[in-house]
Amino acid sequence: MLRVWGDVSVGTGDDAAVLDVPAGSRLVVTTDTAIEGVHFRREWITGAEIGYRSAAAALSDLAAMAADPLGMLLALSLPEGLTPSIEDLAAGVKEAAHRSGCPILGGDTNRAPVLSLTITALGHARLPVRRSGARPGDTLYVTGKLGGPGAALRAWLSGSQPRPDHRARFVYPVARLDEAKWLVEHGARAMIDVSDGLSSDLHHLAIASGAGIVVNLDTVPTALDVSPLQAAESGEEYELVIAAVTQIDCDEFVRRFGIPLTAIGRVEAEGPGTVKFEASGTRVDPVRGYDHFSR
């Protein structure tokens, strides 16, 4: 793997990697596993895509805390003689790491009956943003457009090929690292990334913040040919949902980052820990608890 990673890798060959956290910053650390048959199937996507999306998912957890990446560690398990090869997987991890300016600190490779990748991402932030910071009166915003990964998954599971744009959202998620820092500078005080699906992740936010959340489903930004309800149920989006104390200039955001920022709801004192979705004034209930396709 080290050969593939080249100068993205700073592995020392020691028992552990050594790095420095900038003075005044706190360390932010997260670990995330992607398993064949649970999070992806090998007949759907390439080795490089498997590596890429696993690394991007871990980096997205750093983004959700408004942290800058310090480095990542990869624990890779795969069957002998497997396609994709270690080299393909490592190349995908490298691409995602490189794109986010994140050094690869080291790895651990093992033979195993099933392909899996566990990626640990380390970052630093002066003031990490929590899920618990949302307060009544805050406006909810979401980055990007939702529903692509869910649509890709539905296509594969029904035996067809997903549209290229939906497929691309599944295999090449983008950790919104720069966006997160900008959003915090512009009033975001609670943040979470959409990994389990908008509906599920908003519940996490509502519970952590002890506040109620109301979403206008008609305003949820959707990928092409995806309904708002499907968008609210789609997981592994790796877009950010934020609660902001101020109104954020969504036009400036799209100019700066090339993706939309959309106000989709508000934080209320009523119903702490609950999320209400309304469409044309009527209450709707997206399916919660997106838990990968193996269920």
Added chain:
Amino acid sequence: MLRVWGDVSVGTGDDAAVLDVPAGSRLVVTTDTAIEGVHFRREWITGAEIGYRSAAAALSDLAAMAADPLGMLLALSLPEGLTPSIEDLAAGVKEAAHRSGCPILGGDTNRAPVLSLTITALGHARLPVRRSGARPGDTLYVTGKLGGPGAALRAWLSGSQPRPDHRARFVYPVARLDEAKWLVEHGARAMIDVSDGLSSDLHHLAIASGAGIVVNLDTVPTALDVSPLQAAESGEEYELVIAAVTQIDCDEFVRRFGIPLTAIGRVEAEGPGTVKFEASGTRVDPVRGYDHFSR
């Protein structure tokens, strides 16, 4: 898992854990995977033992750098309805973490076809000790007695039960964290933990340090009923091998830590990157490249 871990866990429920590295210290981080059928078999050891030894192995990598633990993250994958349960595995991880005073920062649990644990351990050290610091003239020492885990494995693989003392060394390795710091204060300037086997790990040290190593096999401290050659080939010991610029008082070490410290060889300028084992003046060659029992 959080319920089992109780106050050893500091997980926040956020996308990532947040912690502080003491000022003036460097961050030391390592990741390590244990897989059913590769590193252990479920019919040999209990769930708590699987969890314990996985966590101890990760902590041992911190010890090998003379680092103090900051925390650990666990990525756990296991089949549905599996024995052992998540609770048993988590209890073992907790026990090892607690024993080393290491908080559990969080985890990621997934259903998967095969049981595996990936543990990331974070630590800090003002001056992390590397494998590369050995210099000609240094004396080599090893902590503890070697050969127990290898003997346990041989027994299981031959269909019998290991002796209780050999089995205990396999299931309850001890990360030599306090020992490592004391050894550095007393002259250790290169260090590695014995995970692949003394012979293999000394090669790593010799290569990283660009020096030759000569071991007197007759002096290698062995577990009961284990030959020096078997001891030199036994992996997953998690004892420390050090190269020290000074003579270390082994009597004081045993009084302080209750385990032996033994001089087993020396570092030379000749044969950089090579390791010679001598027994009664004759050269012997332990098998290198201990690579678990699945080979």
